Structures are given as C-alpha cells and as structure tokens.
C-alpha cells in the first residue's frame with residue numbers, strides 16, 4: 378500500500394505525511410487505490426487499514442463507524458418487481474451518515490500532523506460529523522454553514538463545534554473554510570479534502586466483500602458534491618469492473634432536500650469522466666420521489682429514514698423498470714431515522730410536500746428573538762443575529778426573511794411613528810409561537 382495522495386490533474390504524488398489537501402497546481406488530490414481488499418482485526422473503519430492511505434498514522438480515531446449492515450430487502454424487491462435488492466444502511470453510523478467514515482480518517486491525520494483546528498464548510502451533515510470526531514480527539518473545530526440550514530443540524534453543530542459562522546450561501550461557506558483553514562496549524566475541510574475521501578472508500582470495500590463471491594450489478598450512491606460517488610467508483614472500477622455505479626442527485630429546487638442538494642457538485646467533472654468510462658450515470662430525484670421512497674421503506678421493510686437519506690431508494694423506484702434484469706442491486710441509505718415532526722406529519726397525512734413549511738435556522742432564530750424581546754425592527758434583529766449568534770448575512774437578506782415570514786403569517790408588521798419617520802416593527806403571531814414551542 379502506497380501512502381500517497383495523487384493529483385488527478387497533473388499526476389504529481391505527495392506523501393500522506395505532507396498533509397497536503399490540494400496539489401500545487403490547484404488540482405484535486407485523491408488517495409491511491411489499494412492493491413487488494415483484506416480486513417484486519419481493528420475497530421471501526423480501521424479494519425480496512427491495509428487499504429487506507431491514512432493508516433500510516435498509528436494513533437487512530439474511531440467511534441466504531443462503518444461495518445454497517447447490508448440488509449436484504451426482499452419485500453421491497455417484490456414490490457418493485459426486482460430480483461435481489463440490498464440496502465446498505467449508513468444511518469447506523471455514530472452521527473447518522475457515511476461521512477463518519479471520512480471523519481475518522483480526517484481527524485486521525487489532522488491530530489497526527491499536530492494541527493490544532495479544522496475549519497469545515499457544511500450544508501448540515503458534514504459539520505456535525507467532523508465536529509463529532511474533532512471532539513473525540515480534542516481538536517478544535519469551526520463550522521461555516523449557510524444560514525438556511527435546518528435548525529436540527531444547526532443546533533447539533535452548535536453543541537459539537539467550537540464556533541459556528543452562518544453565511545449567505547454554501548458557496549460562501551466553502552470559500553471561507555478554505556480561507557480560515559489555510560492559516561498555520563489549521564486544515565480546511567470541504568468535500569474535496571483527500572483525508573475525508575480516504576475513509577469514504579471503505580463503504581464500497583464493505584459492499585463488495587459483504588456479498589462474498591457475488592458482485593453487485595448496480596450500486597446506487599447519493600450525490601451531494603459527489604465525494605462519496607468518486608470514492609465508490611475508484612474502488613468498484615478496480616475490484617468489480619462490471620458493476621455499474623449510478624449517482625443520485627437531489628433536486629436543488631426542492632426546499633425539503635436543501636441539506637443535501639447543491640447546484641453544481643464539486644466533483645461534477647471528475648464524476649462525468651469516470652462514469653463515461655465505466656458505463657455509470659447520474660439521475661435526479663425530487664421531493665415527491667423521496668416521499669414515495671420514505672413510505673415504501675416503512676411499508677415494506679419497517680425502516681424510517683430522513684428524507685435526505687432516502688434519495689438512492691427514490692432513484693431505485695424511478696429506475697425499477699430499467700433495472701428489471703439486473704441483480705443484485707445495492708442502494709445506500711444515509712441520514713438518521715426520520716424524527717422531524719413536520720416531515721412525519723406530512724408523510725402520515727398524505728400531504729403534498731408543497732404545503733409543508735420548512736423553517737431554516739435564521740428564520741427560527743428571528744422567531745425566537747421576537748418571542749423573547751417583543752416587537753422589533755428588522756435592523757435590530759439583524760444586529761442581534763450578528764452579535765449574538767454568528768449569523769453573518771446581509772441586512773437585505775434579513776428583510777427578505779421578514780417578508781417571507783409575513784407571507785407565512787408567522788410574523789406581523791405594524792407601522793410605527795418615530796418623530797417624523799415611519800418604520801415597520803414586527804411581532805410574532807400565535808402561529809409563529811406554536812412553531813417554536
């Protein structure tokens with residue numbers, strides 16, 4: 378096993394010990410593919426130590442991630458008229474997603490390289506996972522996330538990270554993570570970090586070995602930025618070249634899937650190149666598809682998953698006619714069990730996703746501030762958000778939040794006279810109060 382990171386653009390190789398996260402040419406660094414797959418007796422993903430680039434570090438972090446079950450889903454297969462379907466249940470990981478596999482290799486490297494702080498850009502799950510593992514080994518962790526993040530992920534991150542900054546967009550969180558993370562003794566953590574990719578590869582290693590001598594016909598992988606799909610294709614194309622990898626994107630137009638959907642995956646070009654060579658392809662799913670998947674998983678297999686974790690199963694349903702002759706099929710489930718009452722209510726009451734109001738972190742905070750402090754002008758709320766909660770967004774976008782909250786009837790504006798000036802102050806409505814209680 379060569380413990381090296383190689384640039385996909387120019388081919389230059391760096392030893393893992395260099396701690397490089399990007400090539401000098403600016404290209405993506407990836408760990409070299411392992412020569413063979415074999416397990417050793419070690420906890421968590423470190424049972425794959427022989428195949429991991431970061432195994433060069435001897436003090437290894439783990440929370441017993443990985444080794445998730447590959448569950449035969451016979452009733453789901455029957456319902457979809459397919460022969461053999463398996464669900465690789467990544468929700469069993471410590472923080473509920475496959476990202477924990479990468480966080481284990483990432484913090485192991487960072488700690489061994491004597492870094493002191495990680496700076497992660499996150500839509501939700503990545504920040505939670507990296508902060509979890511940072512705490513585990515005593516590294517500091519800052520998370521930069523868009524202010525529209527769902528409150529559950531925002532509060533979990535607040536519990537685990539040393540500091541959180543909320544910005545306007547995912548793009549801004551990526552550039553800030555690179556900027557802050559490039560300081561001495563820091564490391565930027567974006568989906569492109571090769572130390573994350575290293576651990577991600579163990580998911581495909583498990584899928585291939587769990588089926589013993591059989592090889593999957595198709596593996597359906599969720600795609601946010603595409604790092605997991607990249608890591609999966611690297612392993613599958615080497616050890617099971619006849620397996621087709623299908624990448625599943627969540628529609629970025631869907632507010633319910635905003636924690637996993639990105640406009641343009643960071644790995645888009647690399648994935649396209651790899652898939653063109655290997656016969657794989659991408660498919661997009663929307664809210665309705667994912668809600669159907671959630672219902673079918675509960676009905677056939679007794680499994681409850683978060684909406685964002687069921688995208689690959691949604692694709693399986695969508696493609697079931699095309700996949701009729703393919704066997705076995707493996708679909709990855711990621712994300713924890715469904716706990717969000719708004720989502721569960723919608724699914725149970727057969728409501729259409731369109732009617733579901735999903736409030737992001739900033740709106741939730743605005744409601745909380747109004748509930749605590751009484752009627753306020755948006756400018757005053759903006760200052761509180763900035764000063765007390767690290768919400769670093771423009772005044773304009775706060776006005777936009779207020780106008781959307783008014784439309785949803787969660788706040789109510791009244792004109793106030795101050796000398797000759799008129800201004801609008803907002804108070805929270807009973808409906809708004811019921812949301813935050």
Ligand SMILES: [Zn+2]
Nearest residue numbers: 384387400402
């Ligand atoms: Zn390069």
